[in-house]
Amino acid sequence: MxxxxxxxxxxxxxxxxxxxxxxxxxxxxxxxxxxxxxxxxxxxxxxxxxxxxxxxxxxxxxxxxxxxxxxxxxxxxxxxxxxxxxxxxNMTAVEEFDEIGGTITVQAGAILENIQKLTADKGFYFPLDLGARGSCTIGGNAATNAGGINVIRYGMMRNHILGLEVVLADGTIISSMNKVIKNNAGYDLKQLFIGSEGTLGIITKVIIKLEDASNNCQTALVGLDSFSSVVRFLTHMKKSTGSRLTAFEVMWGNYYNAVTEEGGHNAPMDRDHPYYVITECSGTDPNSDAEIFINTLEKALDENIILDAILPKSESERSAVWTIREGFGPLLNNAPIFLYDVSLPIKNMETYIDEVQKNVLAAWPNSVCYAIGHIGDGNLHLFILPKEGDQSLHEKSDQIAYGPLKEIGGSVSAEHGIGLEKKAWLTHSRSDTEVALMKTLKQTMDPKGILNPGVIFDL
Ligand SMILES: Cc1cc2nc3c(=O)[nH]c(=O)nc-3n(C[C@H](O)[C@H](O)[C@H](O)COP(=O)(O)OP(=O)(O)OC[C@H]3O[C@@H](n4cnc5c(N)ncnc54)[C@H](O)[C@@H]3O)c2cc1C
Structure with a gap:
């Protein structure tokens, strides 16, 4: 045989x-x-x-x-x-574009950026956006419940999905290809698979709910003197621009400096601010939207909430600003490097980062800890570079980054999932009874344990 x-x-x-x-x-x-x-x-x-x-x-x-x-x-x-x-x-096709219902039905292997472009060409907007847009797939986005830069206004991948088609571990096809917003006919089964990291089924198709295209987008890079100013600026932007606010990304000064060092990206603004924020708004009236955005920034300058602001004048200038935030490639040359994706209440962020930085330095005297984040969503990304040793330092680094989170109601995974990497820390963010129910689901749906076994937890 x-x-x-x-x-x-x-x-x-x-x-x-x-x-x-x-x-x-x-x-x-x-x-x-x-x-x-x-x-x-x-x-x-x-x-x-x-x-x-x-x-x-x-x-x-x-x-x-x-x-x-x-x-x-x-x-x-x-x-x-x-x-x-x-x-x-090999499963990248767009199967249907419903312009009346505002939905697109795509196979799971479609690349995110291709779907963004296609929907824009048709006058719609798919708000999921992240640095990996050119390579990540819609199926992967669903399986990880991806977040990204527009969550503050539009939510995570879960919020964009109306229907799914999935192949279960025994080969059964579950076609949950719902296209309507309201459907309370029993359990909403698609939610089981969104964020399940490939452990419960293989997603083969997704129906995405699209937004109306806004016809303008205003961007600013802003320099600030303290974390409390960052928080004041976030509140100010939310209050003054209302539902127009689509992005609010913070970068600690040392991160901005590291990626704009000689040989790195061009620095569009002075490199001596303690904090930087990239913020964006979009709406449907180019004139009034731009006016509101500029007035909001001017007011923030007048009230000393922010120190400096630059507004890109072209798409290439805008892209250069985003490259600072998304182009962390220069940091990756410093092995070992440990990346974190945590969430926690905004009020605890400054103390949390100070504590992590202090403990990292205590562990490895030449080390650095860079921080960036989607703070409007309570989400921070850390890069811990011990500047010595090897991968064996990972465990110590995890203790420093994850240790304080439980007490302050944070999570060891904001948007990247648990995978194999964080499973030792799952119970730091989920109760024993939650994990037990997750395991019951896995055992029921995949009793032979053939789909991504060992991911999220061991049985
Ligand atoms: C530069 C960069 C920036 C990033 N920024 C962000 C960000 O801002 N926000 C964010 O959330 N993530 C971010 N990520 C992480 C990553 O892009 C997302 O997790 C993305 O959703 C993964 O999609 P993928 O197609 O690459 O999945 P893969 O990496 O191939 O798979 C990820 C998981 O999903 C499972 N999977 C994949 N496809 C399917 C399917 N069809 N059915 C069932 N399971 C499946 C895999 O088995 C695996 O468990 C970033 C990554 C990079 C490299």
């Missing part, structure tokens, strides 16, 4: 099934350049084919790890040589 891979190659052909050797030149992920390892990579072209492949894997207890764009930050798609990878890269 030929093994499963040989059977797959015979039945689906070499375009669908790639062998271990054929994928050895692929990188493990955006974050890990080491070659990927697995028995094989299958890339079905339809839900039906995906379901058939999963069913056959289920019959023999073969583990399957789902791959989207591999930009996830929690090592939720890591593989070992005995895994089969199911990649959605």
């Amino acid at each position: 030929p093994d499963l891979i040989s059977q797959f190659i015979a039945d689906y052909g070499p375009k669908i099934v790639l062998t271990a050797e054929q994928i050895s030149n692929r990188a493990s992920s955006f974050w890990d350049p080491r070659p990927i390892c697995a028995k094989a990579l299958v890339r079905p072209t339809s839900t039906q084919q995906c379901a058939e492949i999963i069913k056959r894997c289920h019959q023999v207890g073969q583990i399957i790890i789902t791959h989207g764009g591999l930009t996830g930050c929690a090592r939720a798609a890591d593989t070992t040589p005995d895994h089969i990878i199911l990649s959605t890269e």
Whole structure:
């Protein structure tokens, strides 16, 4: 009897099934350049084919790890040589654009940026936006409940999804392709899969609710003297611009300096401010929206809430401003580097970061801790660079970053998920009874444990 891979190659052909050797030149992920390892990579072209492949894997207890764009930050798609990878890269089609209902139906492998562009071309707006837009997939965005820069106004991926199609561990197709906003006919099953990191089913299609396109966007980069000014500025922006506020991203001064050092990005503003904020508003009336935005910034300057502000005059200037926030590439050359995505009440943020920075320095005298974040959503990202040692420092670094969170009602994962990386810390943010229910769901829906086993928790 030929093994499963040989059977797959015979039945689906070499375009669908790639062998271990054929994928050895692929990188493990955006974050890990080491070659990927697995028995094989299958890339079905339809839900039906995906379901058939999963069913056959289920019959023999073969583990399957789902791959989207591999930009996830929690090592939720890591593989070992005995895994089969199911990649959605051949499922990228847009199946329907409903201009009356304002929805788009896409296959899970569609790249986020392509969907953003396509919807914009049709006069709509898909607000999910993140630095990995050019590589991450809609299926991956759903599986991780991605957040990003527009959450303050539009919410996370969960808020954009009306319907889903999923293949369960035994190959059953659940078509929950709802297109209406109101549907209380029993459990809202799609919510089970959103943010489940590929552990409960493979998402094959998504129906996304679109927003009306705004025809203008105002951006400013602002310098501030203290964290309390950052908080005052956030309140001021919210009150004065109302529902126009779409982004409010803070960068601690040391982060801004590090990414604009010689050889890094151009600094659009002086490098000596303790804090920087990128803020954006959008609306439907270019004249009054721009006026409100400028008046709000002028008032903030007059009232000494902010020290300086620059307004990009073109799309390329706007993009240069966002590059500072999103282009943290220069930092990644300092191995080991530990990245964090935490959430906590805004009122605790300054003390929390001070404590982390103090403890990092106490542990490693040459170390640095950079912080940025979507603070309107209570979400901070930290980069801890010990400037010595190796990956073995990860555990100590985790203790420093996660340790204080429980007491202040924070979470060890704001938007990246738990993956393999944070599972030791899951109970820091979820109660034992919550974790027990999660495990019951997993055992019920995937009793053989073939879908991303070990991700989020061990059974
Ligand atoms: C530069 C950069 C910036 C980022 N910024 C943000 C940000 O602002 N906000 C944010 O939330 N994240 C951010 N991320 C993280 C990442 O982009 C998101 O988690 C994204 O949603 C992952 O999508 P993906 O297609 O790359 O998924 P992958 O990395 O391929 O997979 C992630 C998880 O989803 C599962 N999965 C993928 N596709 C499917 C599917 N079809 N069905 C079931 N499970 C599936 C995988 O098995 C894995 O568990 C950033 C990453 C980078 C590199």
